[in-house]
Amino acid sequence: MLCLRAASLCRLVGASQALTIAHRGPIELFQHLCTNAPRTIKVMDVDHLLWLDLEMTGLDVKNDQILEMACILTDRNLNVICEGMNLTVHQPDSVLENMDDWCKLNHEKSGLTQAVRNSKVSLAEAESKVIETIKPHLKGEVVLAGNTVYMDKLFIEHHMKRLHSLLHYRIIDVSSIKELCRSWNPQCFVEVTKLKRQLHRGIDDIEDSIKELQYYKTHLFKTF
Secondary structure, rough: OOHHHHHHHHOOOOOOHHHHOOOOHHHHHHHHHHHHHHOOOOOEEEEEEEEEEEEEEOOOOOOOOEEEEEEEEEOOOOEEEEEEEEEEEEOOHHHHHHOOOHHHHHHHHOOOHHHHHHHOHHHHHHHHHHHHHHHHOOEEEEEEEOHHHHHHHHHHHOOOOHHHHEEEEEEEEEHEEEHHHHHHHHHHHHHHHOOOOOOOOOOHHHHHHHHHHHHHHHHOOOOO
16 A cells, blocks of 8 residues: 555655655645646636537538638627637538538538638638637637537537637537426427527527527526
């Protein structure tokens, strides 16, 4: 046990410091480690939410590509800090031809497919634009918000690592609240469903997500 404890201390604080503190009792040792252990936890920006929506060629993170990125920065009360931006990313026809059937149908219908063909913006340029816009407002890592936003975050992590480095590990997924309403407050679920326009373009989807959370804030999360 003594050898195991010594090895653990060496990993945490280094060999020289481990020799100094190894004799201490468990409570004193815990207090020392809490005070002096290396700081690896990053600060979360508690003032802002980054609402972001991606339109992709499919849901395979490694093989599908990002076609459009839209974002709005709000405060925690859903007041807009940065007006929305919508960036269409150029992709070659070879990518567009390999979209899944749902994407082919809906992206053609919304006009996104043609907009992607016409765009001169690369994904790296779109990523830089978003970072340049939001970073001056941030005090730490920002929480990502949206509908089923975990999927957007997976694509960000794989395709836009610089933007991903600004994101906190927590997310606000409005879709989770909707599913709870479906089970526990069916009338609220019916009403909030009417807010969704189903346009399947980035900025429209974000605006709908914010309106949806505003509805929940008013009707479900009343303050007293």
